[in-house]
Amino acid sequence: MKNSVSLERRNFTIGAALGLGAVVTGISGVSDLFASIDKFDKEKGAFSIAPNIWLEIRKDNTILITIPRSELGQGVRTSLSMITAEELDADWDKILPVNAEGDSKYGNQSTGGSTSIRVFWETMRTAGAQVRLMLVAAAAKHWGVPANKLRTENSYVYESQSNRKISYGELIEKVADIPIPDIKSIKLKSPEEFKIIGKTKWHIDNPDIVTGKAVYSSDFKLQGMKYAVVIRSPHIGGKLKSFDDLDARKINGFIGAYSIPEGVAVVANSTYNAFKCADKIKTEWIDGPIMNVGSDIISNELSSLLDEMPDLPANTVKSFEHIYEVPLLAHATMEPMNSFANFKDGKCEIFTMTQNPQTARSAAAKALGIGEENVKVNVLLSGGGFGRGHRNDFVAMAALISKLSGYPVKLTYSKEDDIKNDFYRPMSVHKVKTGIDKNGAVTGWIHKVASQGTVKATDPQYDLPGIKNLDVAKNYGIPTGSWRAVNNTQVYFVNESAIDELAILANVDPFDFRLNITKDTRLRRVLETVAEKSEWTRKLPKNSGRGIASFAGYGAYSAHVVEVTLSKAGELKVDRIVAVLDCGIAINPGNIEAQFMGAAMDALATALKSEITVKNGRIMQSGFHDFEWLTIKEAPKLEFFVIPSNESPGGIGEVGFPAVSPALCNAIYNACGVRVRKLPIKHTSLKVM
Amino acid sequence: MRLNINSKYYEINSESDTPLLWVLRDELGLTGAKYGCGIGFCGTCAVLIDGKARRSCITPIGELSGKNMIITIEGLSENGLHKLQKAWLEIGVSQCGYCQPGQIITAVELLNENPNPSESEINDKMSGNICRCGTYNKIRQAIQIAAKE
Numbered sequence: 001m002k003n004s005v006s007l008e009r010r011n012f013t014i015g016a017a018l019g020l021g022a023v024v025t026g027i028s029g030v031s032d033l034f035a036s037i038d039k040f041d042k043e044k045g046a047f048s049i050a051p052n053i054w055l056e057i058r059k060d061n062t063i064l065i066t067i068p069r070s071e072l073g074q075g076v077r078t079s080l081s082m083i084t085a086e087e088l089d090a091d092w093d094k095i096l097p098v099n100a101e102g103d104s105k106y107g108n109q110s111t112g113g114s115t116s117i118r119v120f121w122e123t124m125r126t127a128g129a130q131v132r133l134m135l136v137a138a139a140a141k142h143w144g145v146p147a148n149k150l151r152t153e154n155s156y157v158y159e160s161q162s163n164r165k166i167s168y169g170e171l172i173e174k175v176a177d178i179p180i181p182d183i184k185s186i187k188l189k190s191p192e193e194f195k196i197i198g199k200t201k202w203h204i205d206n207p208d209i210v211t212g213k214a215v216y217s218s219d220f221k222l223q224g225m226k227y228a229v230v231i232r233s234p235h236i237g238g239k240l241k242s243f244d245d246l247d248a249r250k251i252n253g254f255i256g257a258y259s260i261p262e263g264v265a266v267v268a269n270s271t272y273n274a275f276k277c278a279d280k281i282k283t284e285w286i287d288g289p290i291m292n293v294g295s296d297i298i299s300n301e302l303s304s305l306l307d308e309m310p311d312l313p314a315n316t317v318k319s320f321e322h323i324y325e326v327p328l329l330a331h332a333t334m335e336p337m338n339s340f341a342n343f344k345d346g347k348c349e350i351f352t353m354t355q356n357p358q359t360a361r362s363a364a365a366k367a368l369g370i371g372e373e374n375v376k377v378n379v380l381l382s383g384g385g386f387g388r389g390h391r392n393d394f395v396a397m398a399a400l401i402s403k404l405s406g407y408p409v410k411l412t413y414s415k416e417d418d419i420k421n422d423f424y425r426p427m428s429v430h431k432v433k434t435g436i437d438k439n440g441a442v443t444g445w446i447h448k449v450a451s452q453g454t455v456k457a458t459d460p461q462y463d464l465p466g467i468k469n470l471d472v473a474k475n476y477g478i479p480t481g482s483w484r485a486v487n488n489t490q491v492y493f494v495n496e497s498a499i500d501e502l503a504i505l506a507n508v509d510p511f512d513f514r515l516n517i518t519k520d521t522r523l524r525r526v527l528e529t530v531a532e533k534s535e536w537t538r539k540l541p542k543n544s545g546r547g548i549a550s551f552a553g554y555g556a557y558s559a560h561v562v563e564v565t566l567s568k569a570g571e572l573k574v575d576r577i578v579a580v581l582d583c584g585i586a587i588n589p590g591n592i593e594a595q596f597m598g599a600a601m602d603a604l605a606t607a608l609k610s611e612i613t614v615k616n617g618r619i620m621q622s623g624f625h626d627f628e629w630l631t632i633k634e635a636p637k638l639e640f641f642v643i644p645s646n647e648s649p650g651g652i653g654e655v656g657f658p659a660v661s662p663a664l665c666n667a668i669y670n671a672c673g674v675r676v677r678k679l680p681i682k683h684t685s686l687k688v689m
Numbered sequence: 690m691r692l693n694i695n696s697k698y699y700e701i702n703s704e705s706d707t708p709l710l711w712v713l714r715d716e717l718g719l720t721g722a723k724y725g726c727g728i729g730f731c732g733t734c735a736v737l738i739d740g741k742a743r744r745s746c747i748t749p750i751g752e753l754s755g756k757n758m759i760i761t762i763e764g765l766s767e768n769g770l771h772k773l774q775k776a777w778l779e780i781g782v783s784q785c786g787y788c789q790p791g792q793i794i795t796a797v798e799l800l801n802e803n804p805n806p807s808e809s810e811i812n813d814k815m816s817g818n819i820c821r822c823g824t825y826n827k828i829r830q831a832i833q834i835a836a837k838e
């Protein structure tokens with residue numbers, strides 16, 4: 001993915017060019033901030049220069065880097081800054097990442113699909129290199145020496161001979177006269193020259209996070225702002241018939257209750273008072289369309305759609321046909337969805353936790369019936385994302401509530417509201433039919449999936465003959481959306497479990513079996529490395545087992561080995577997870593490991609116990625107490641290894657997830673001979689032989 | 690009523706049934722304690738009240754008075770130099786970071802009671818604090834680093 005985003009020169013701004021950086025780093029009150037900058041500016045003259053849309057250099061040598069993607073904890077503010085600072089030879093300690101507002105000039109701002117580094121790798125490097133060349137040219141002109149006698153380091157230009165130096169900040173006025181170098185003339189560093197890339201930097205916001213200064217979406221405040229919450233139908237797809245706010249009006253701080261498409265919006269002078277008022281509002285609802293439907297019914301109906309399967313080739317001598325199933329999952333971000341909106345004089349400004357400020361912008365514009373050009377979306381830190389922030393329901397709703405109430409408002413979903421009104425990871429039922437010939441070679445692979453329509457079977461990452469991927473749908477109207485690793489959470493559980501079952505059918509070790517069916521060198525290397533690091537052939541104690549699985553996607557490869565032990569009572573303990581990743585150039589190794597750790601925890605939680613269920617048309621869970629997540633007690637250690645590589649960087653965030661649940665279920669089979677084909681595992685009774 | 694928060698007295702206007710969390714966040718603009726569940730289950734809202742980690746989302750201010758010493762993450766140290774904050778920075782515990790103020794506050798109580806906790810004592814104390822990003826291994830490690838200081 002090359003320069004997918006423009007590097008066109010933006011107007012040189014000498015003067016107060018201030019992004020959101022200051023808000024993000026926790027200075028209170030946006031308006032105060034602008035006032036102080038204005039004053040500063042009048043007294044001191046030139047303040048900063050922005051040679052392209054990605055970089056701004058301030059007189060005090062602070063460097064602002066535009067971050068086009070949303071920070072959800074994956075570390076994008078840090079890693080994109082590293083990439084840019086590397087080519088700019090910038091002083092890391094004076095970097096200030098500034099979140100871009102939603103605007104197509106920044107290219108694709110959808111934070112998903114593990115694409116942030118892949119899409120912006122070339123662009124941000126080039127942006128840094130371009131500005132570095134301009135600074136060098138400005139210094140050369142200033143000193144009257146040829147540019148090739150100069151070098152750059154830590155945001156200074158040095159003249160090697162005289163030991164003269166000048167900071168980037170001191171050059172800002174001089175840079176204004178320098179023509180923008182042609183992108184073609186820019187030579188980027190080769191990996192051996194990297195000083196920043198490849199060395200761990202912890203999140204740039206960490207000092208603010210541990211002192212409580214970091215500004216998350218829910219922390220945003222504007223003087224005079226009011227607080228909103230929403231009341232929704234208890235049933236999926238139910239509509240508001242009527243509401244009565246007589247009792248709510250008696251509560252101090254009540255401002256108003258408004259009918260909105262989702263139900264009733266309640267506005268008060270604090271979040272707590274808004275919750276309190278909402279409790280007092282009586283509502284009547286028109287039933288949703290699936291009042292008689294529950295998870296068990298959906299499961300049975302979807303399974304029955306899989307009855308007919310094509311035949312395997314005639315040379316098949318041994319085969320199986322098995323059904324696998326995964327449930328609905330909520331995103332359950334730590335920070336429930338929320339958004340600030342201020343609609344005034346036909347324009348609207350948003351501060352929020354979206355994963356895509358461009359679609360947030362159009363969602364707000366649509367809700368308000370105004371043009372997108374009248375909406376500005378600013379992105380704040382998000383307490384997790386996992387795909388939830390691709391839906392901008394909370395942004396559109398906040399915008400509408402601001403319009404209806406006439407106040408700037410911050411809308412907060414209660415945890416219960418958040419869990420019950422998510423866009424869930426879809427539930428799906430799968431059937432795999434596969435077999436081997438008389439020599440043990442795979443003859444065919446048929447994978448048919450039934451879901452509400454969005455889940456698709458995809459090819460296993462191995463070289464198999466006769467692959468058929470089929471899908472059938474029945475739509476119940478349960479809202480679904482993208483959830484970390486999307487389709488791969490289901491499909492890899494199924495594919496990598498069924499591959500294991502094939503290995504057992506062929507009576508071949510599951511690791512050897514996988515190697516036998518792939519020529520892909522990168523895939524082979526992660527498999528071989530994980531086997532070596534986990535000592536695959538080491539003898540395990542009785543009632544223990546190990547399982548392996550791999551993943552290829554998002555421009556990267558990974559493999560996991562999980563080891564488990566079952567107690568006499570059939571209690572499962574995950575003893576060990578070993579993960580190997582080949583992601584090409586590893587930009588920020590420590591953070592990559594942290595993301596793999598997090599992905600493993602997600603995958604374990606959802607394999608072991610988390611699920612969303614439906615009963616009589618209602619979502620049955622409402623928080624972490626019943627949509628269970630792992631606690632620190634259940635968190636195994638992760639042994640993590642990265643394959644050194646100079647390939648272009650691949651994705652990370654989603655790569656660490658898909659192989660974990662199949663490796664775990666394969667380990668359970670290895671330990672006790674019980675094959676888990678339905679997640680979460682808590683539904684399967686695990687007996688020790 | 691008056692509350693003593695981070696060694697400063699604040700005149701509070703919210704009604705007495707209001708949980709401390711919302712007084713801190715909405716009335717006083719101290720947003721370090723986070724809303725994660727509102728029912729005392731997740732720990733993101735933890736603050737120290739007289740040295741004990743308490744869930745501010747289920748602590749109505751009517752139960753408190755000016756005599757209680759309330760410490761939020763903002764007041765834990767000047768410049769983030771508490772040994773737990775330093776350990777958190779040293780090994781980069783945070784992913785999204787949203788749960789971390791609550792984790793740190795809970796760890797403060799742990800080290801107050803038990804300056805040298807074993808791994809399982811850490812697990813016991815910290816198991817009521819959820820981290821959706823799965824930073825548990827690093828939380829454990831950071832507490833061990835801080836305990837050694």
Ligand code: FES
Nearest residue numbers: 725726729732746
């Ligand atoms: S918000 Fe208080 S425990 Fe979750």
Ligand code: FES
Nearest residue numbers: 785786820821822
């Ligand atoms: S770091 Fe995100 S919830 Fe803990």
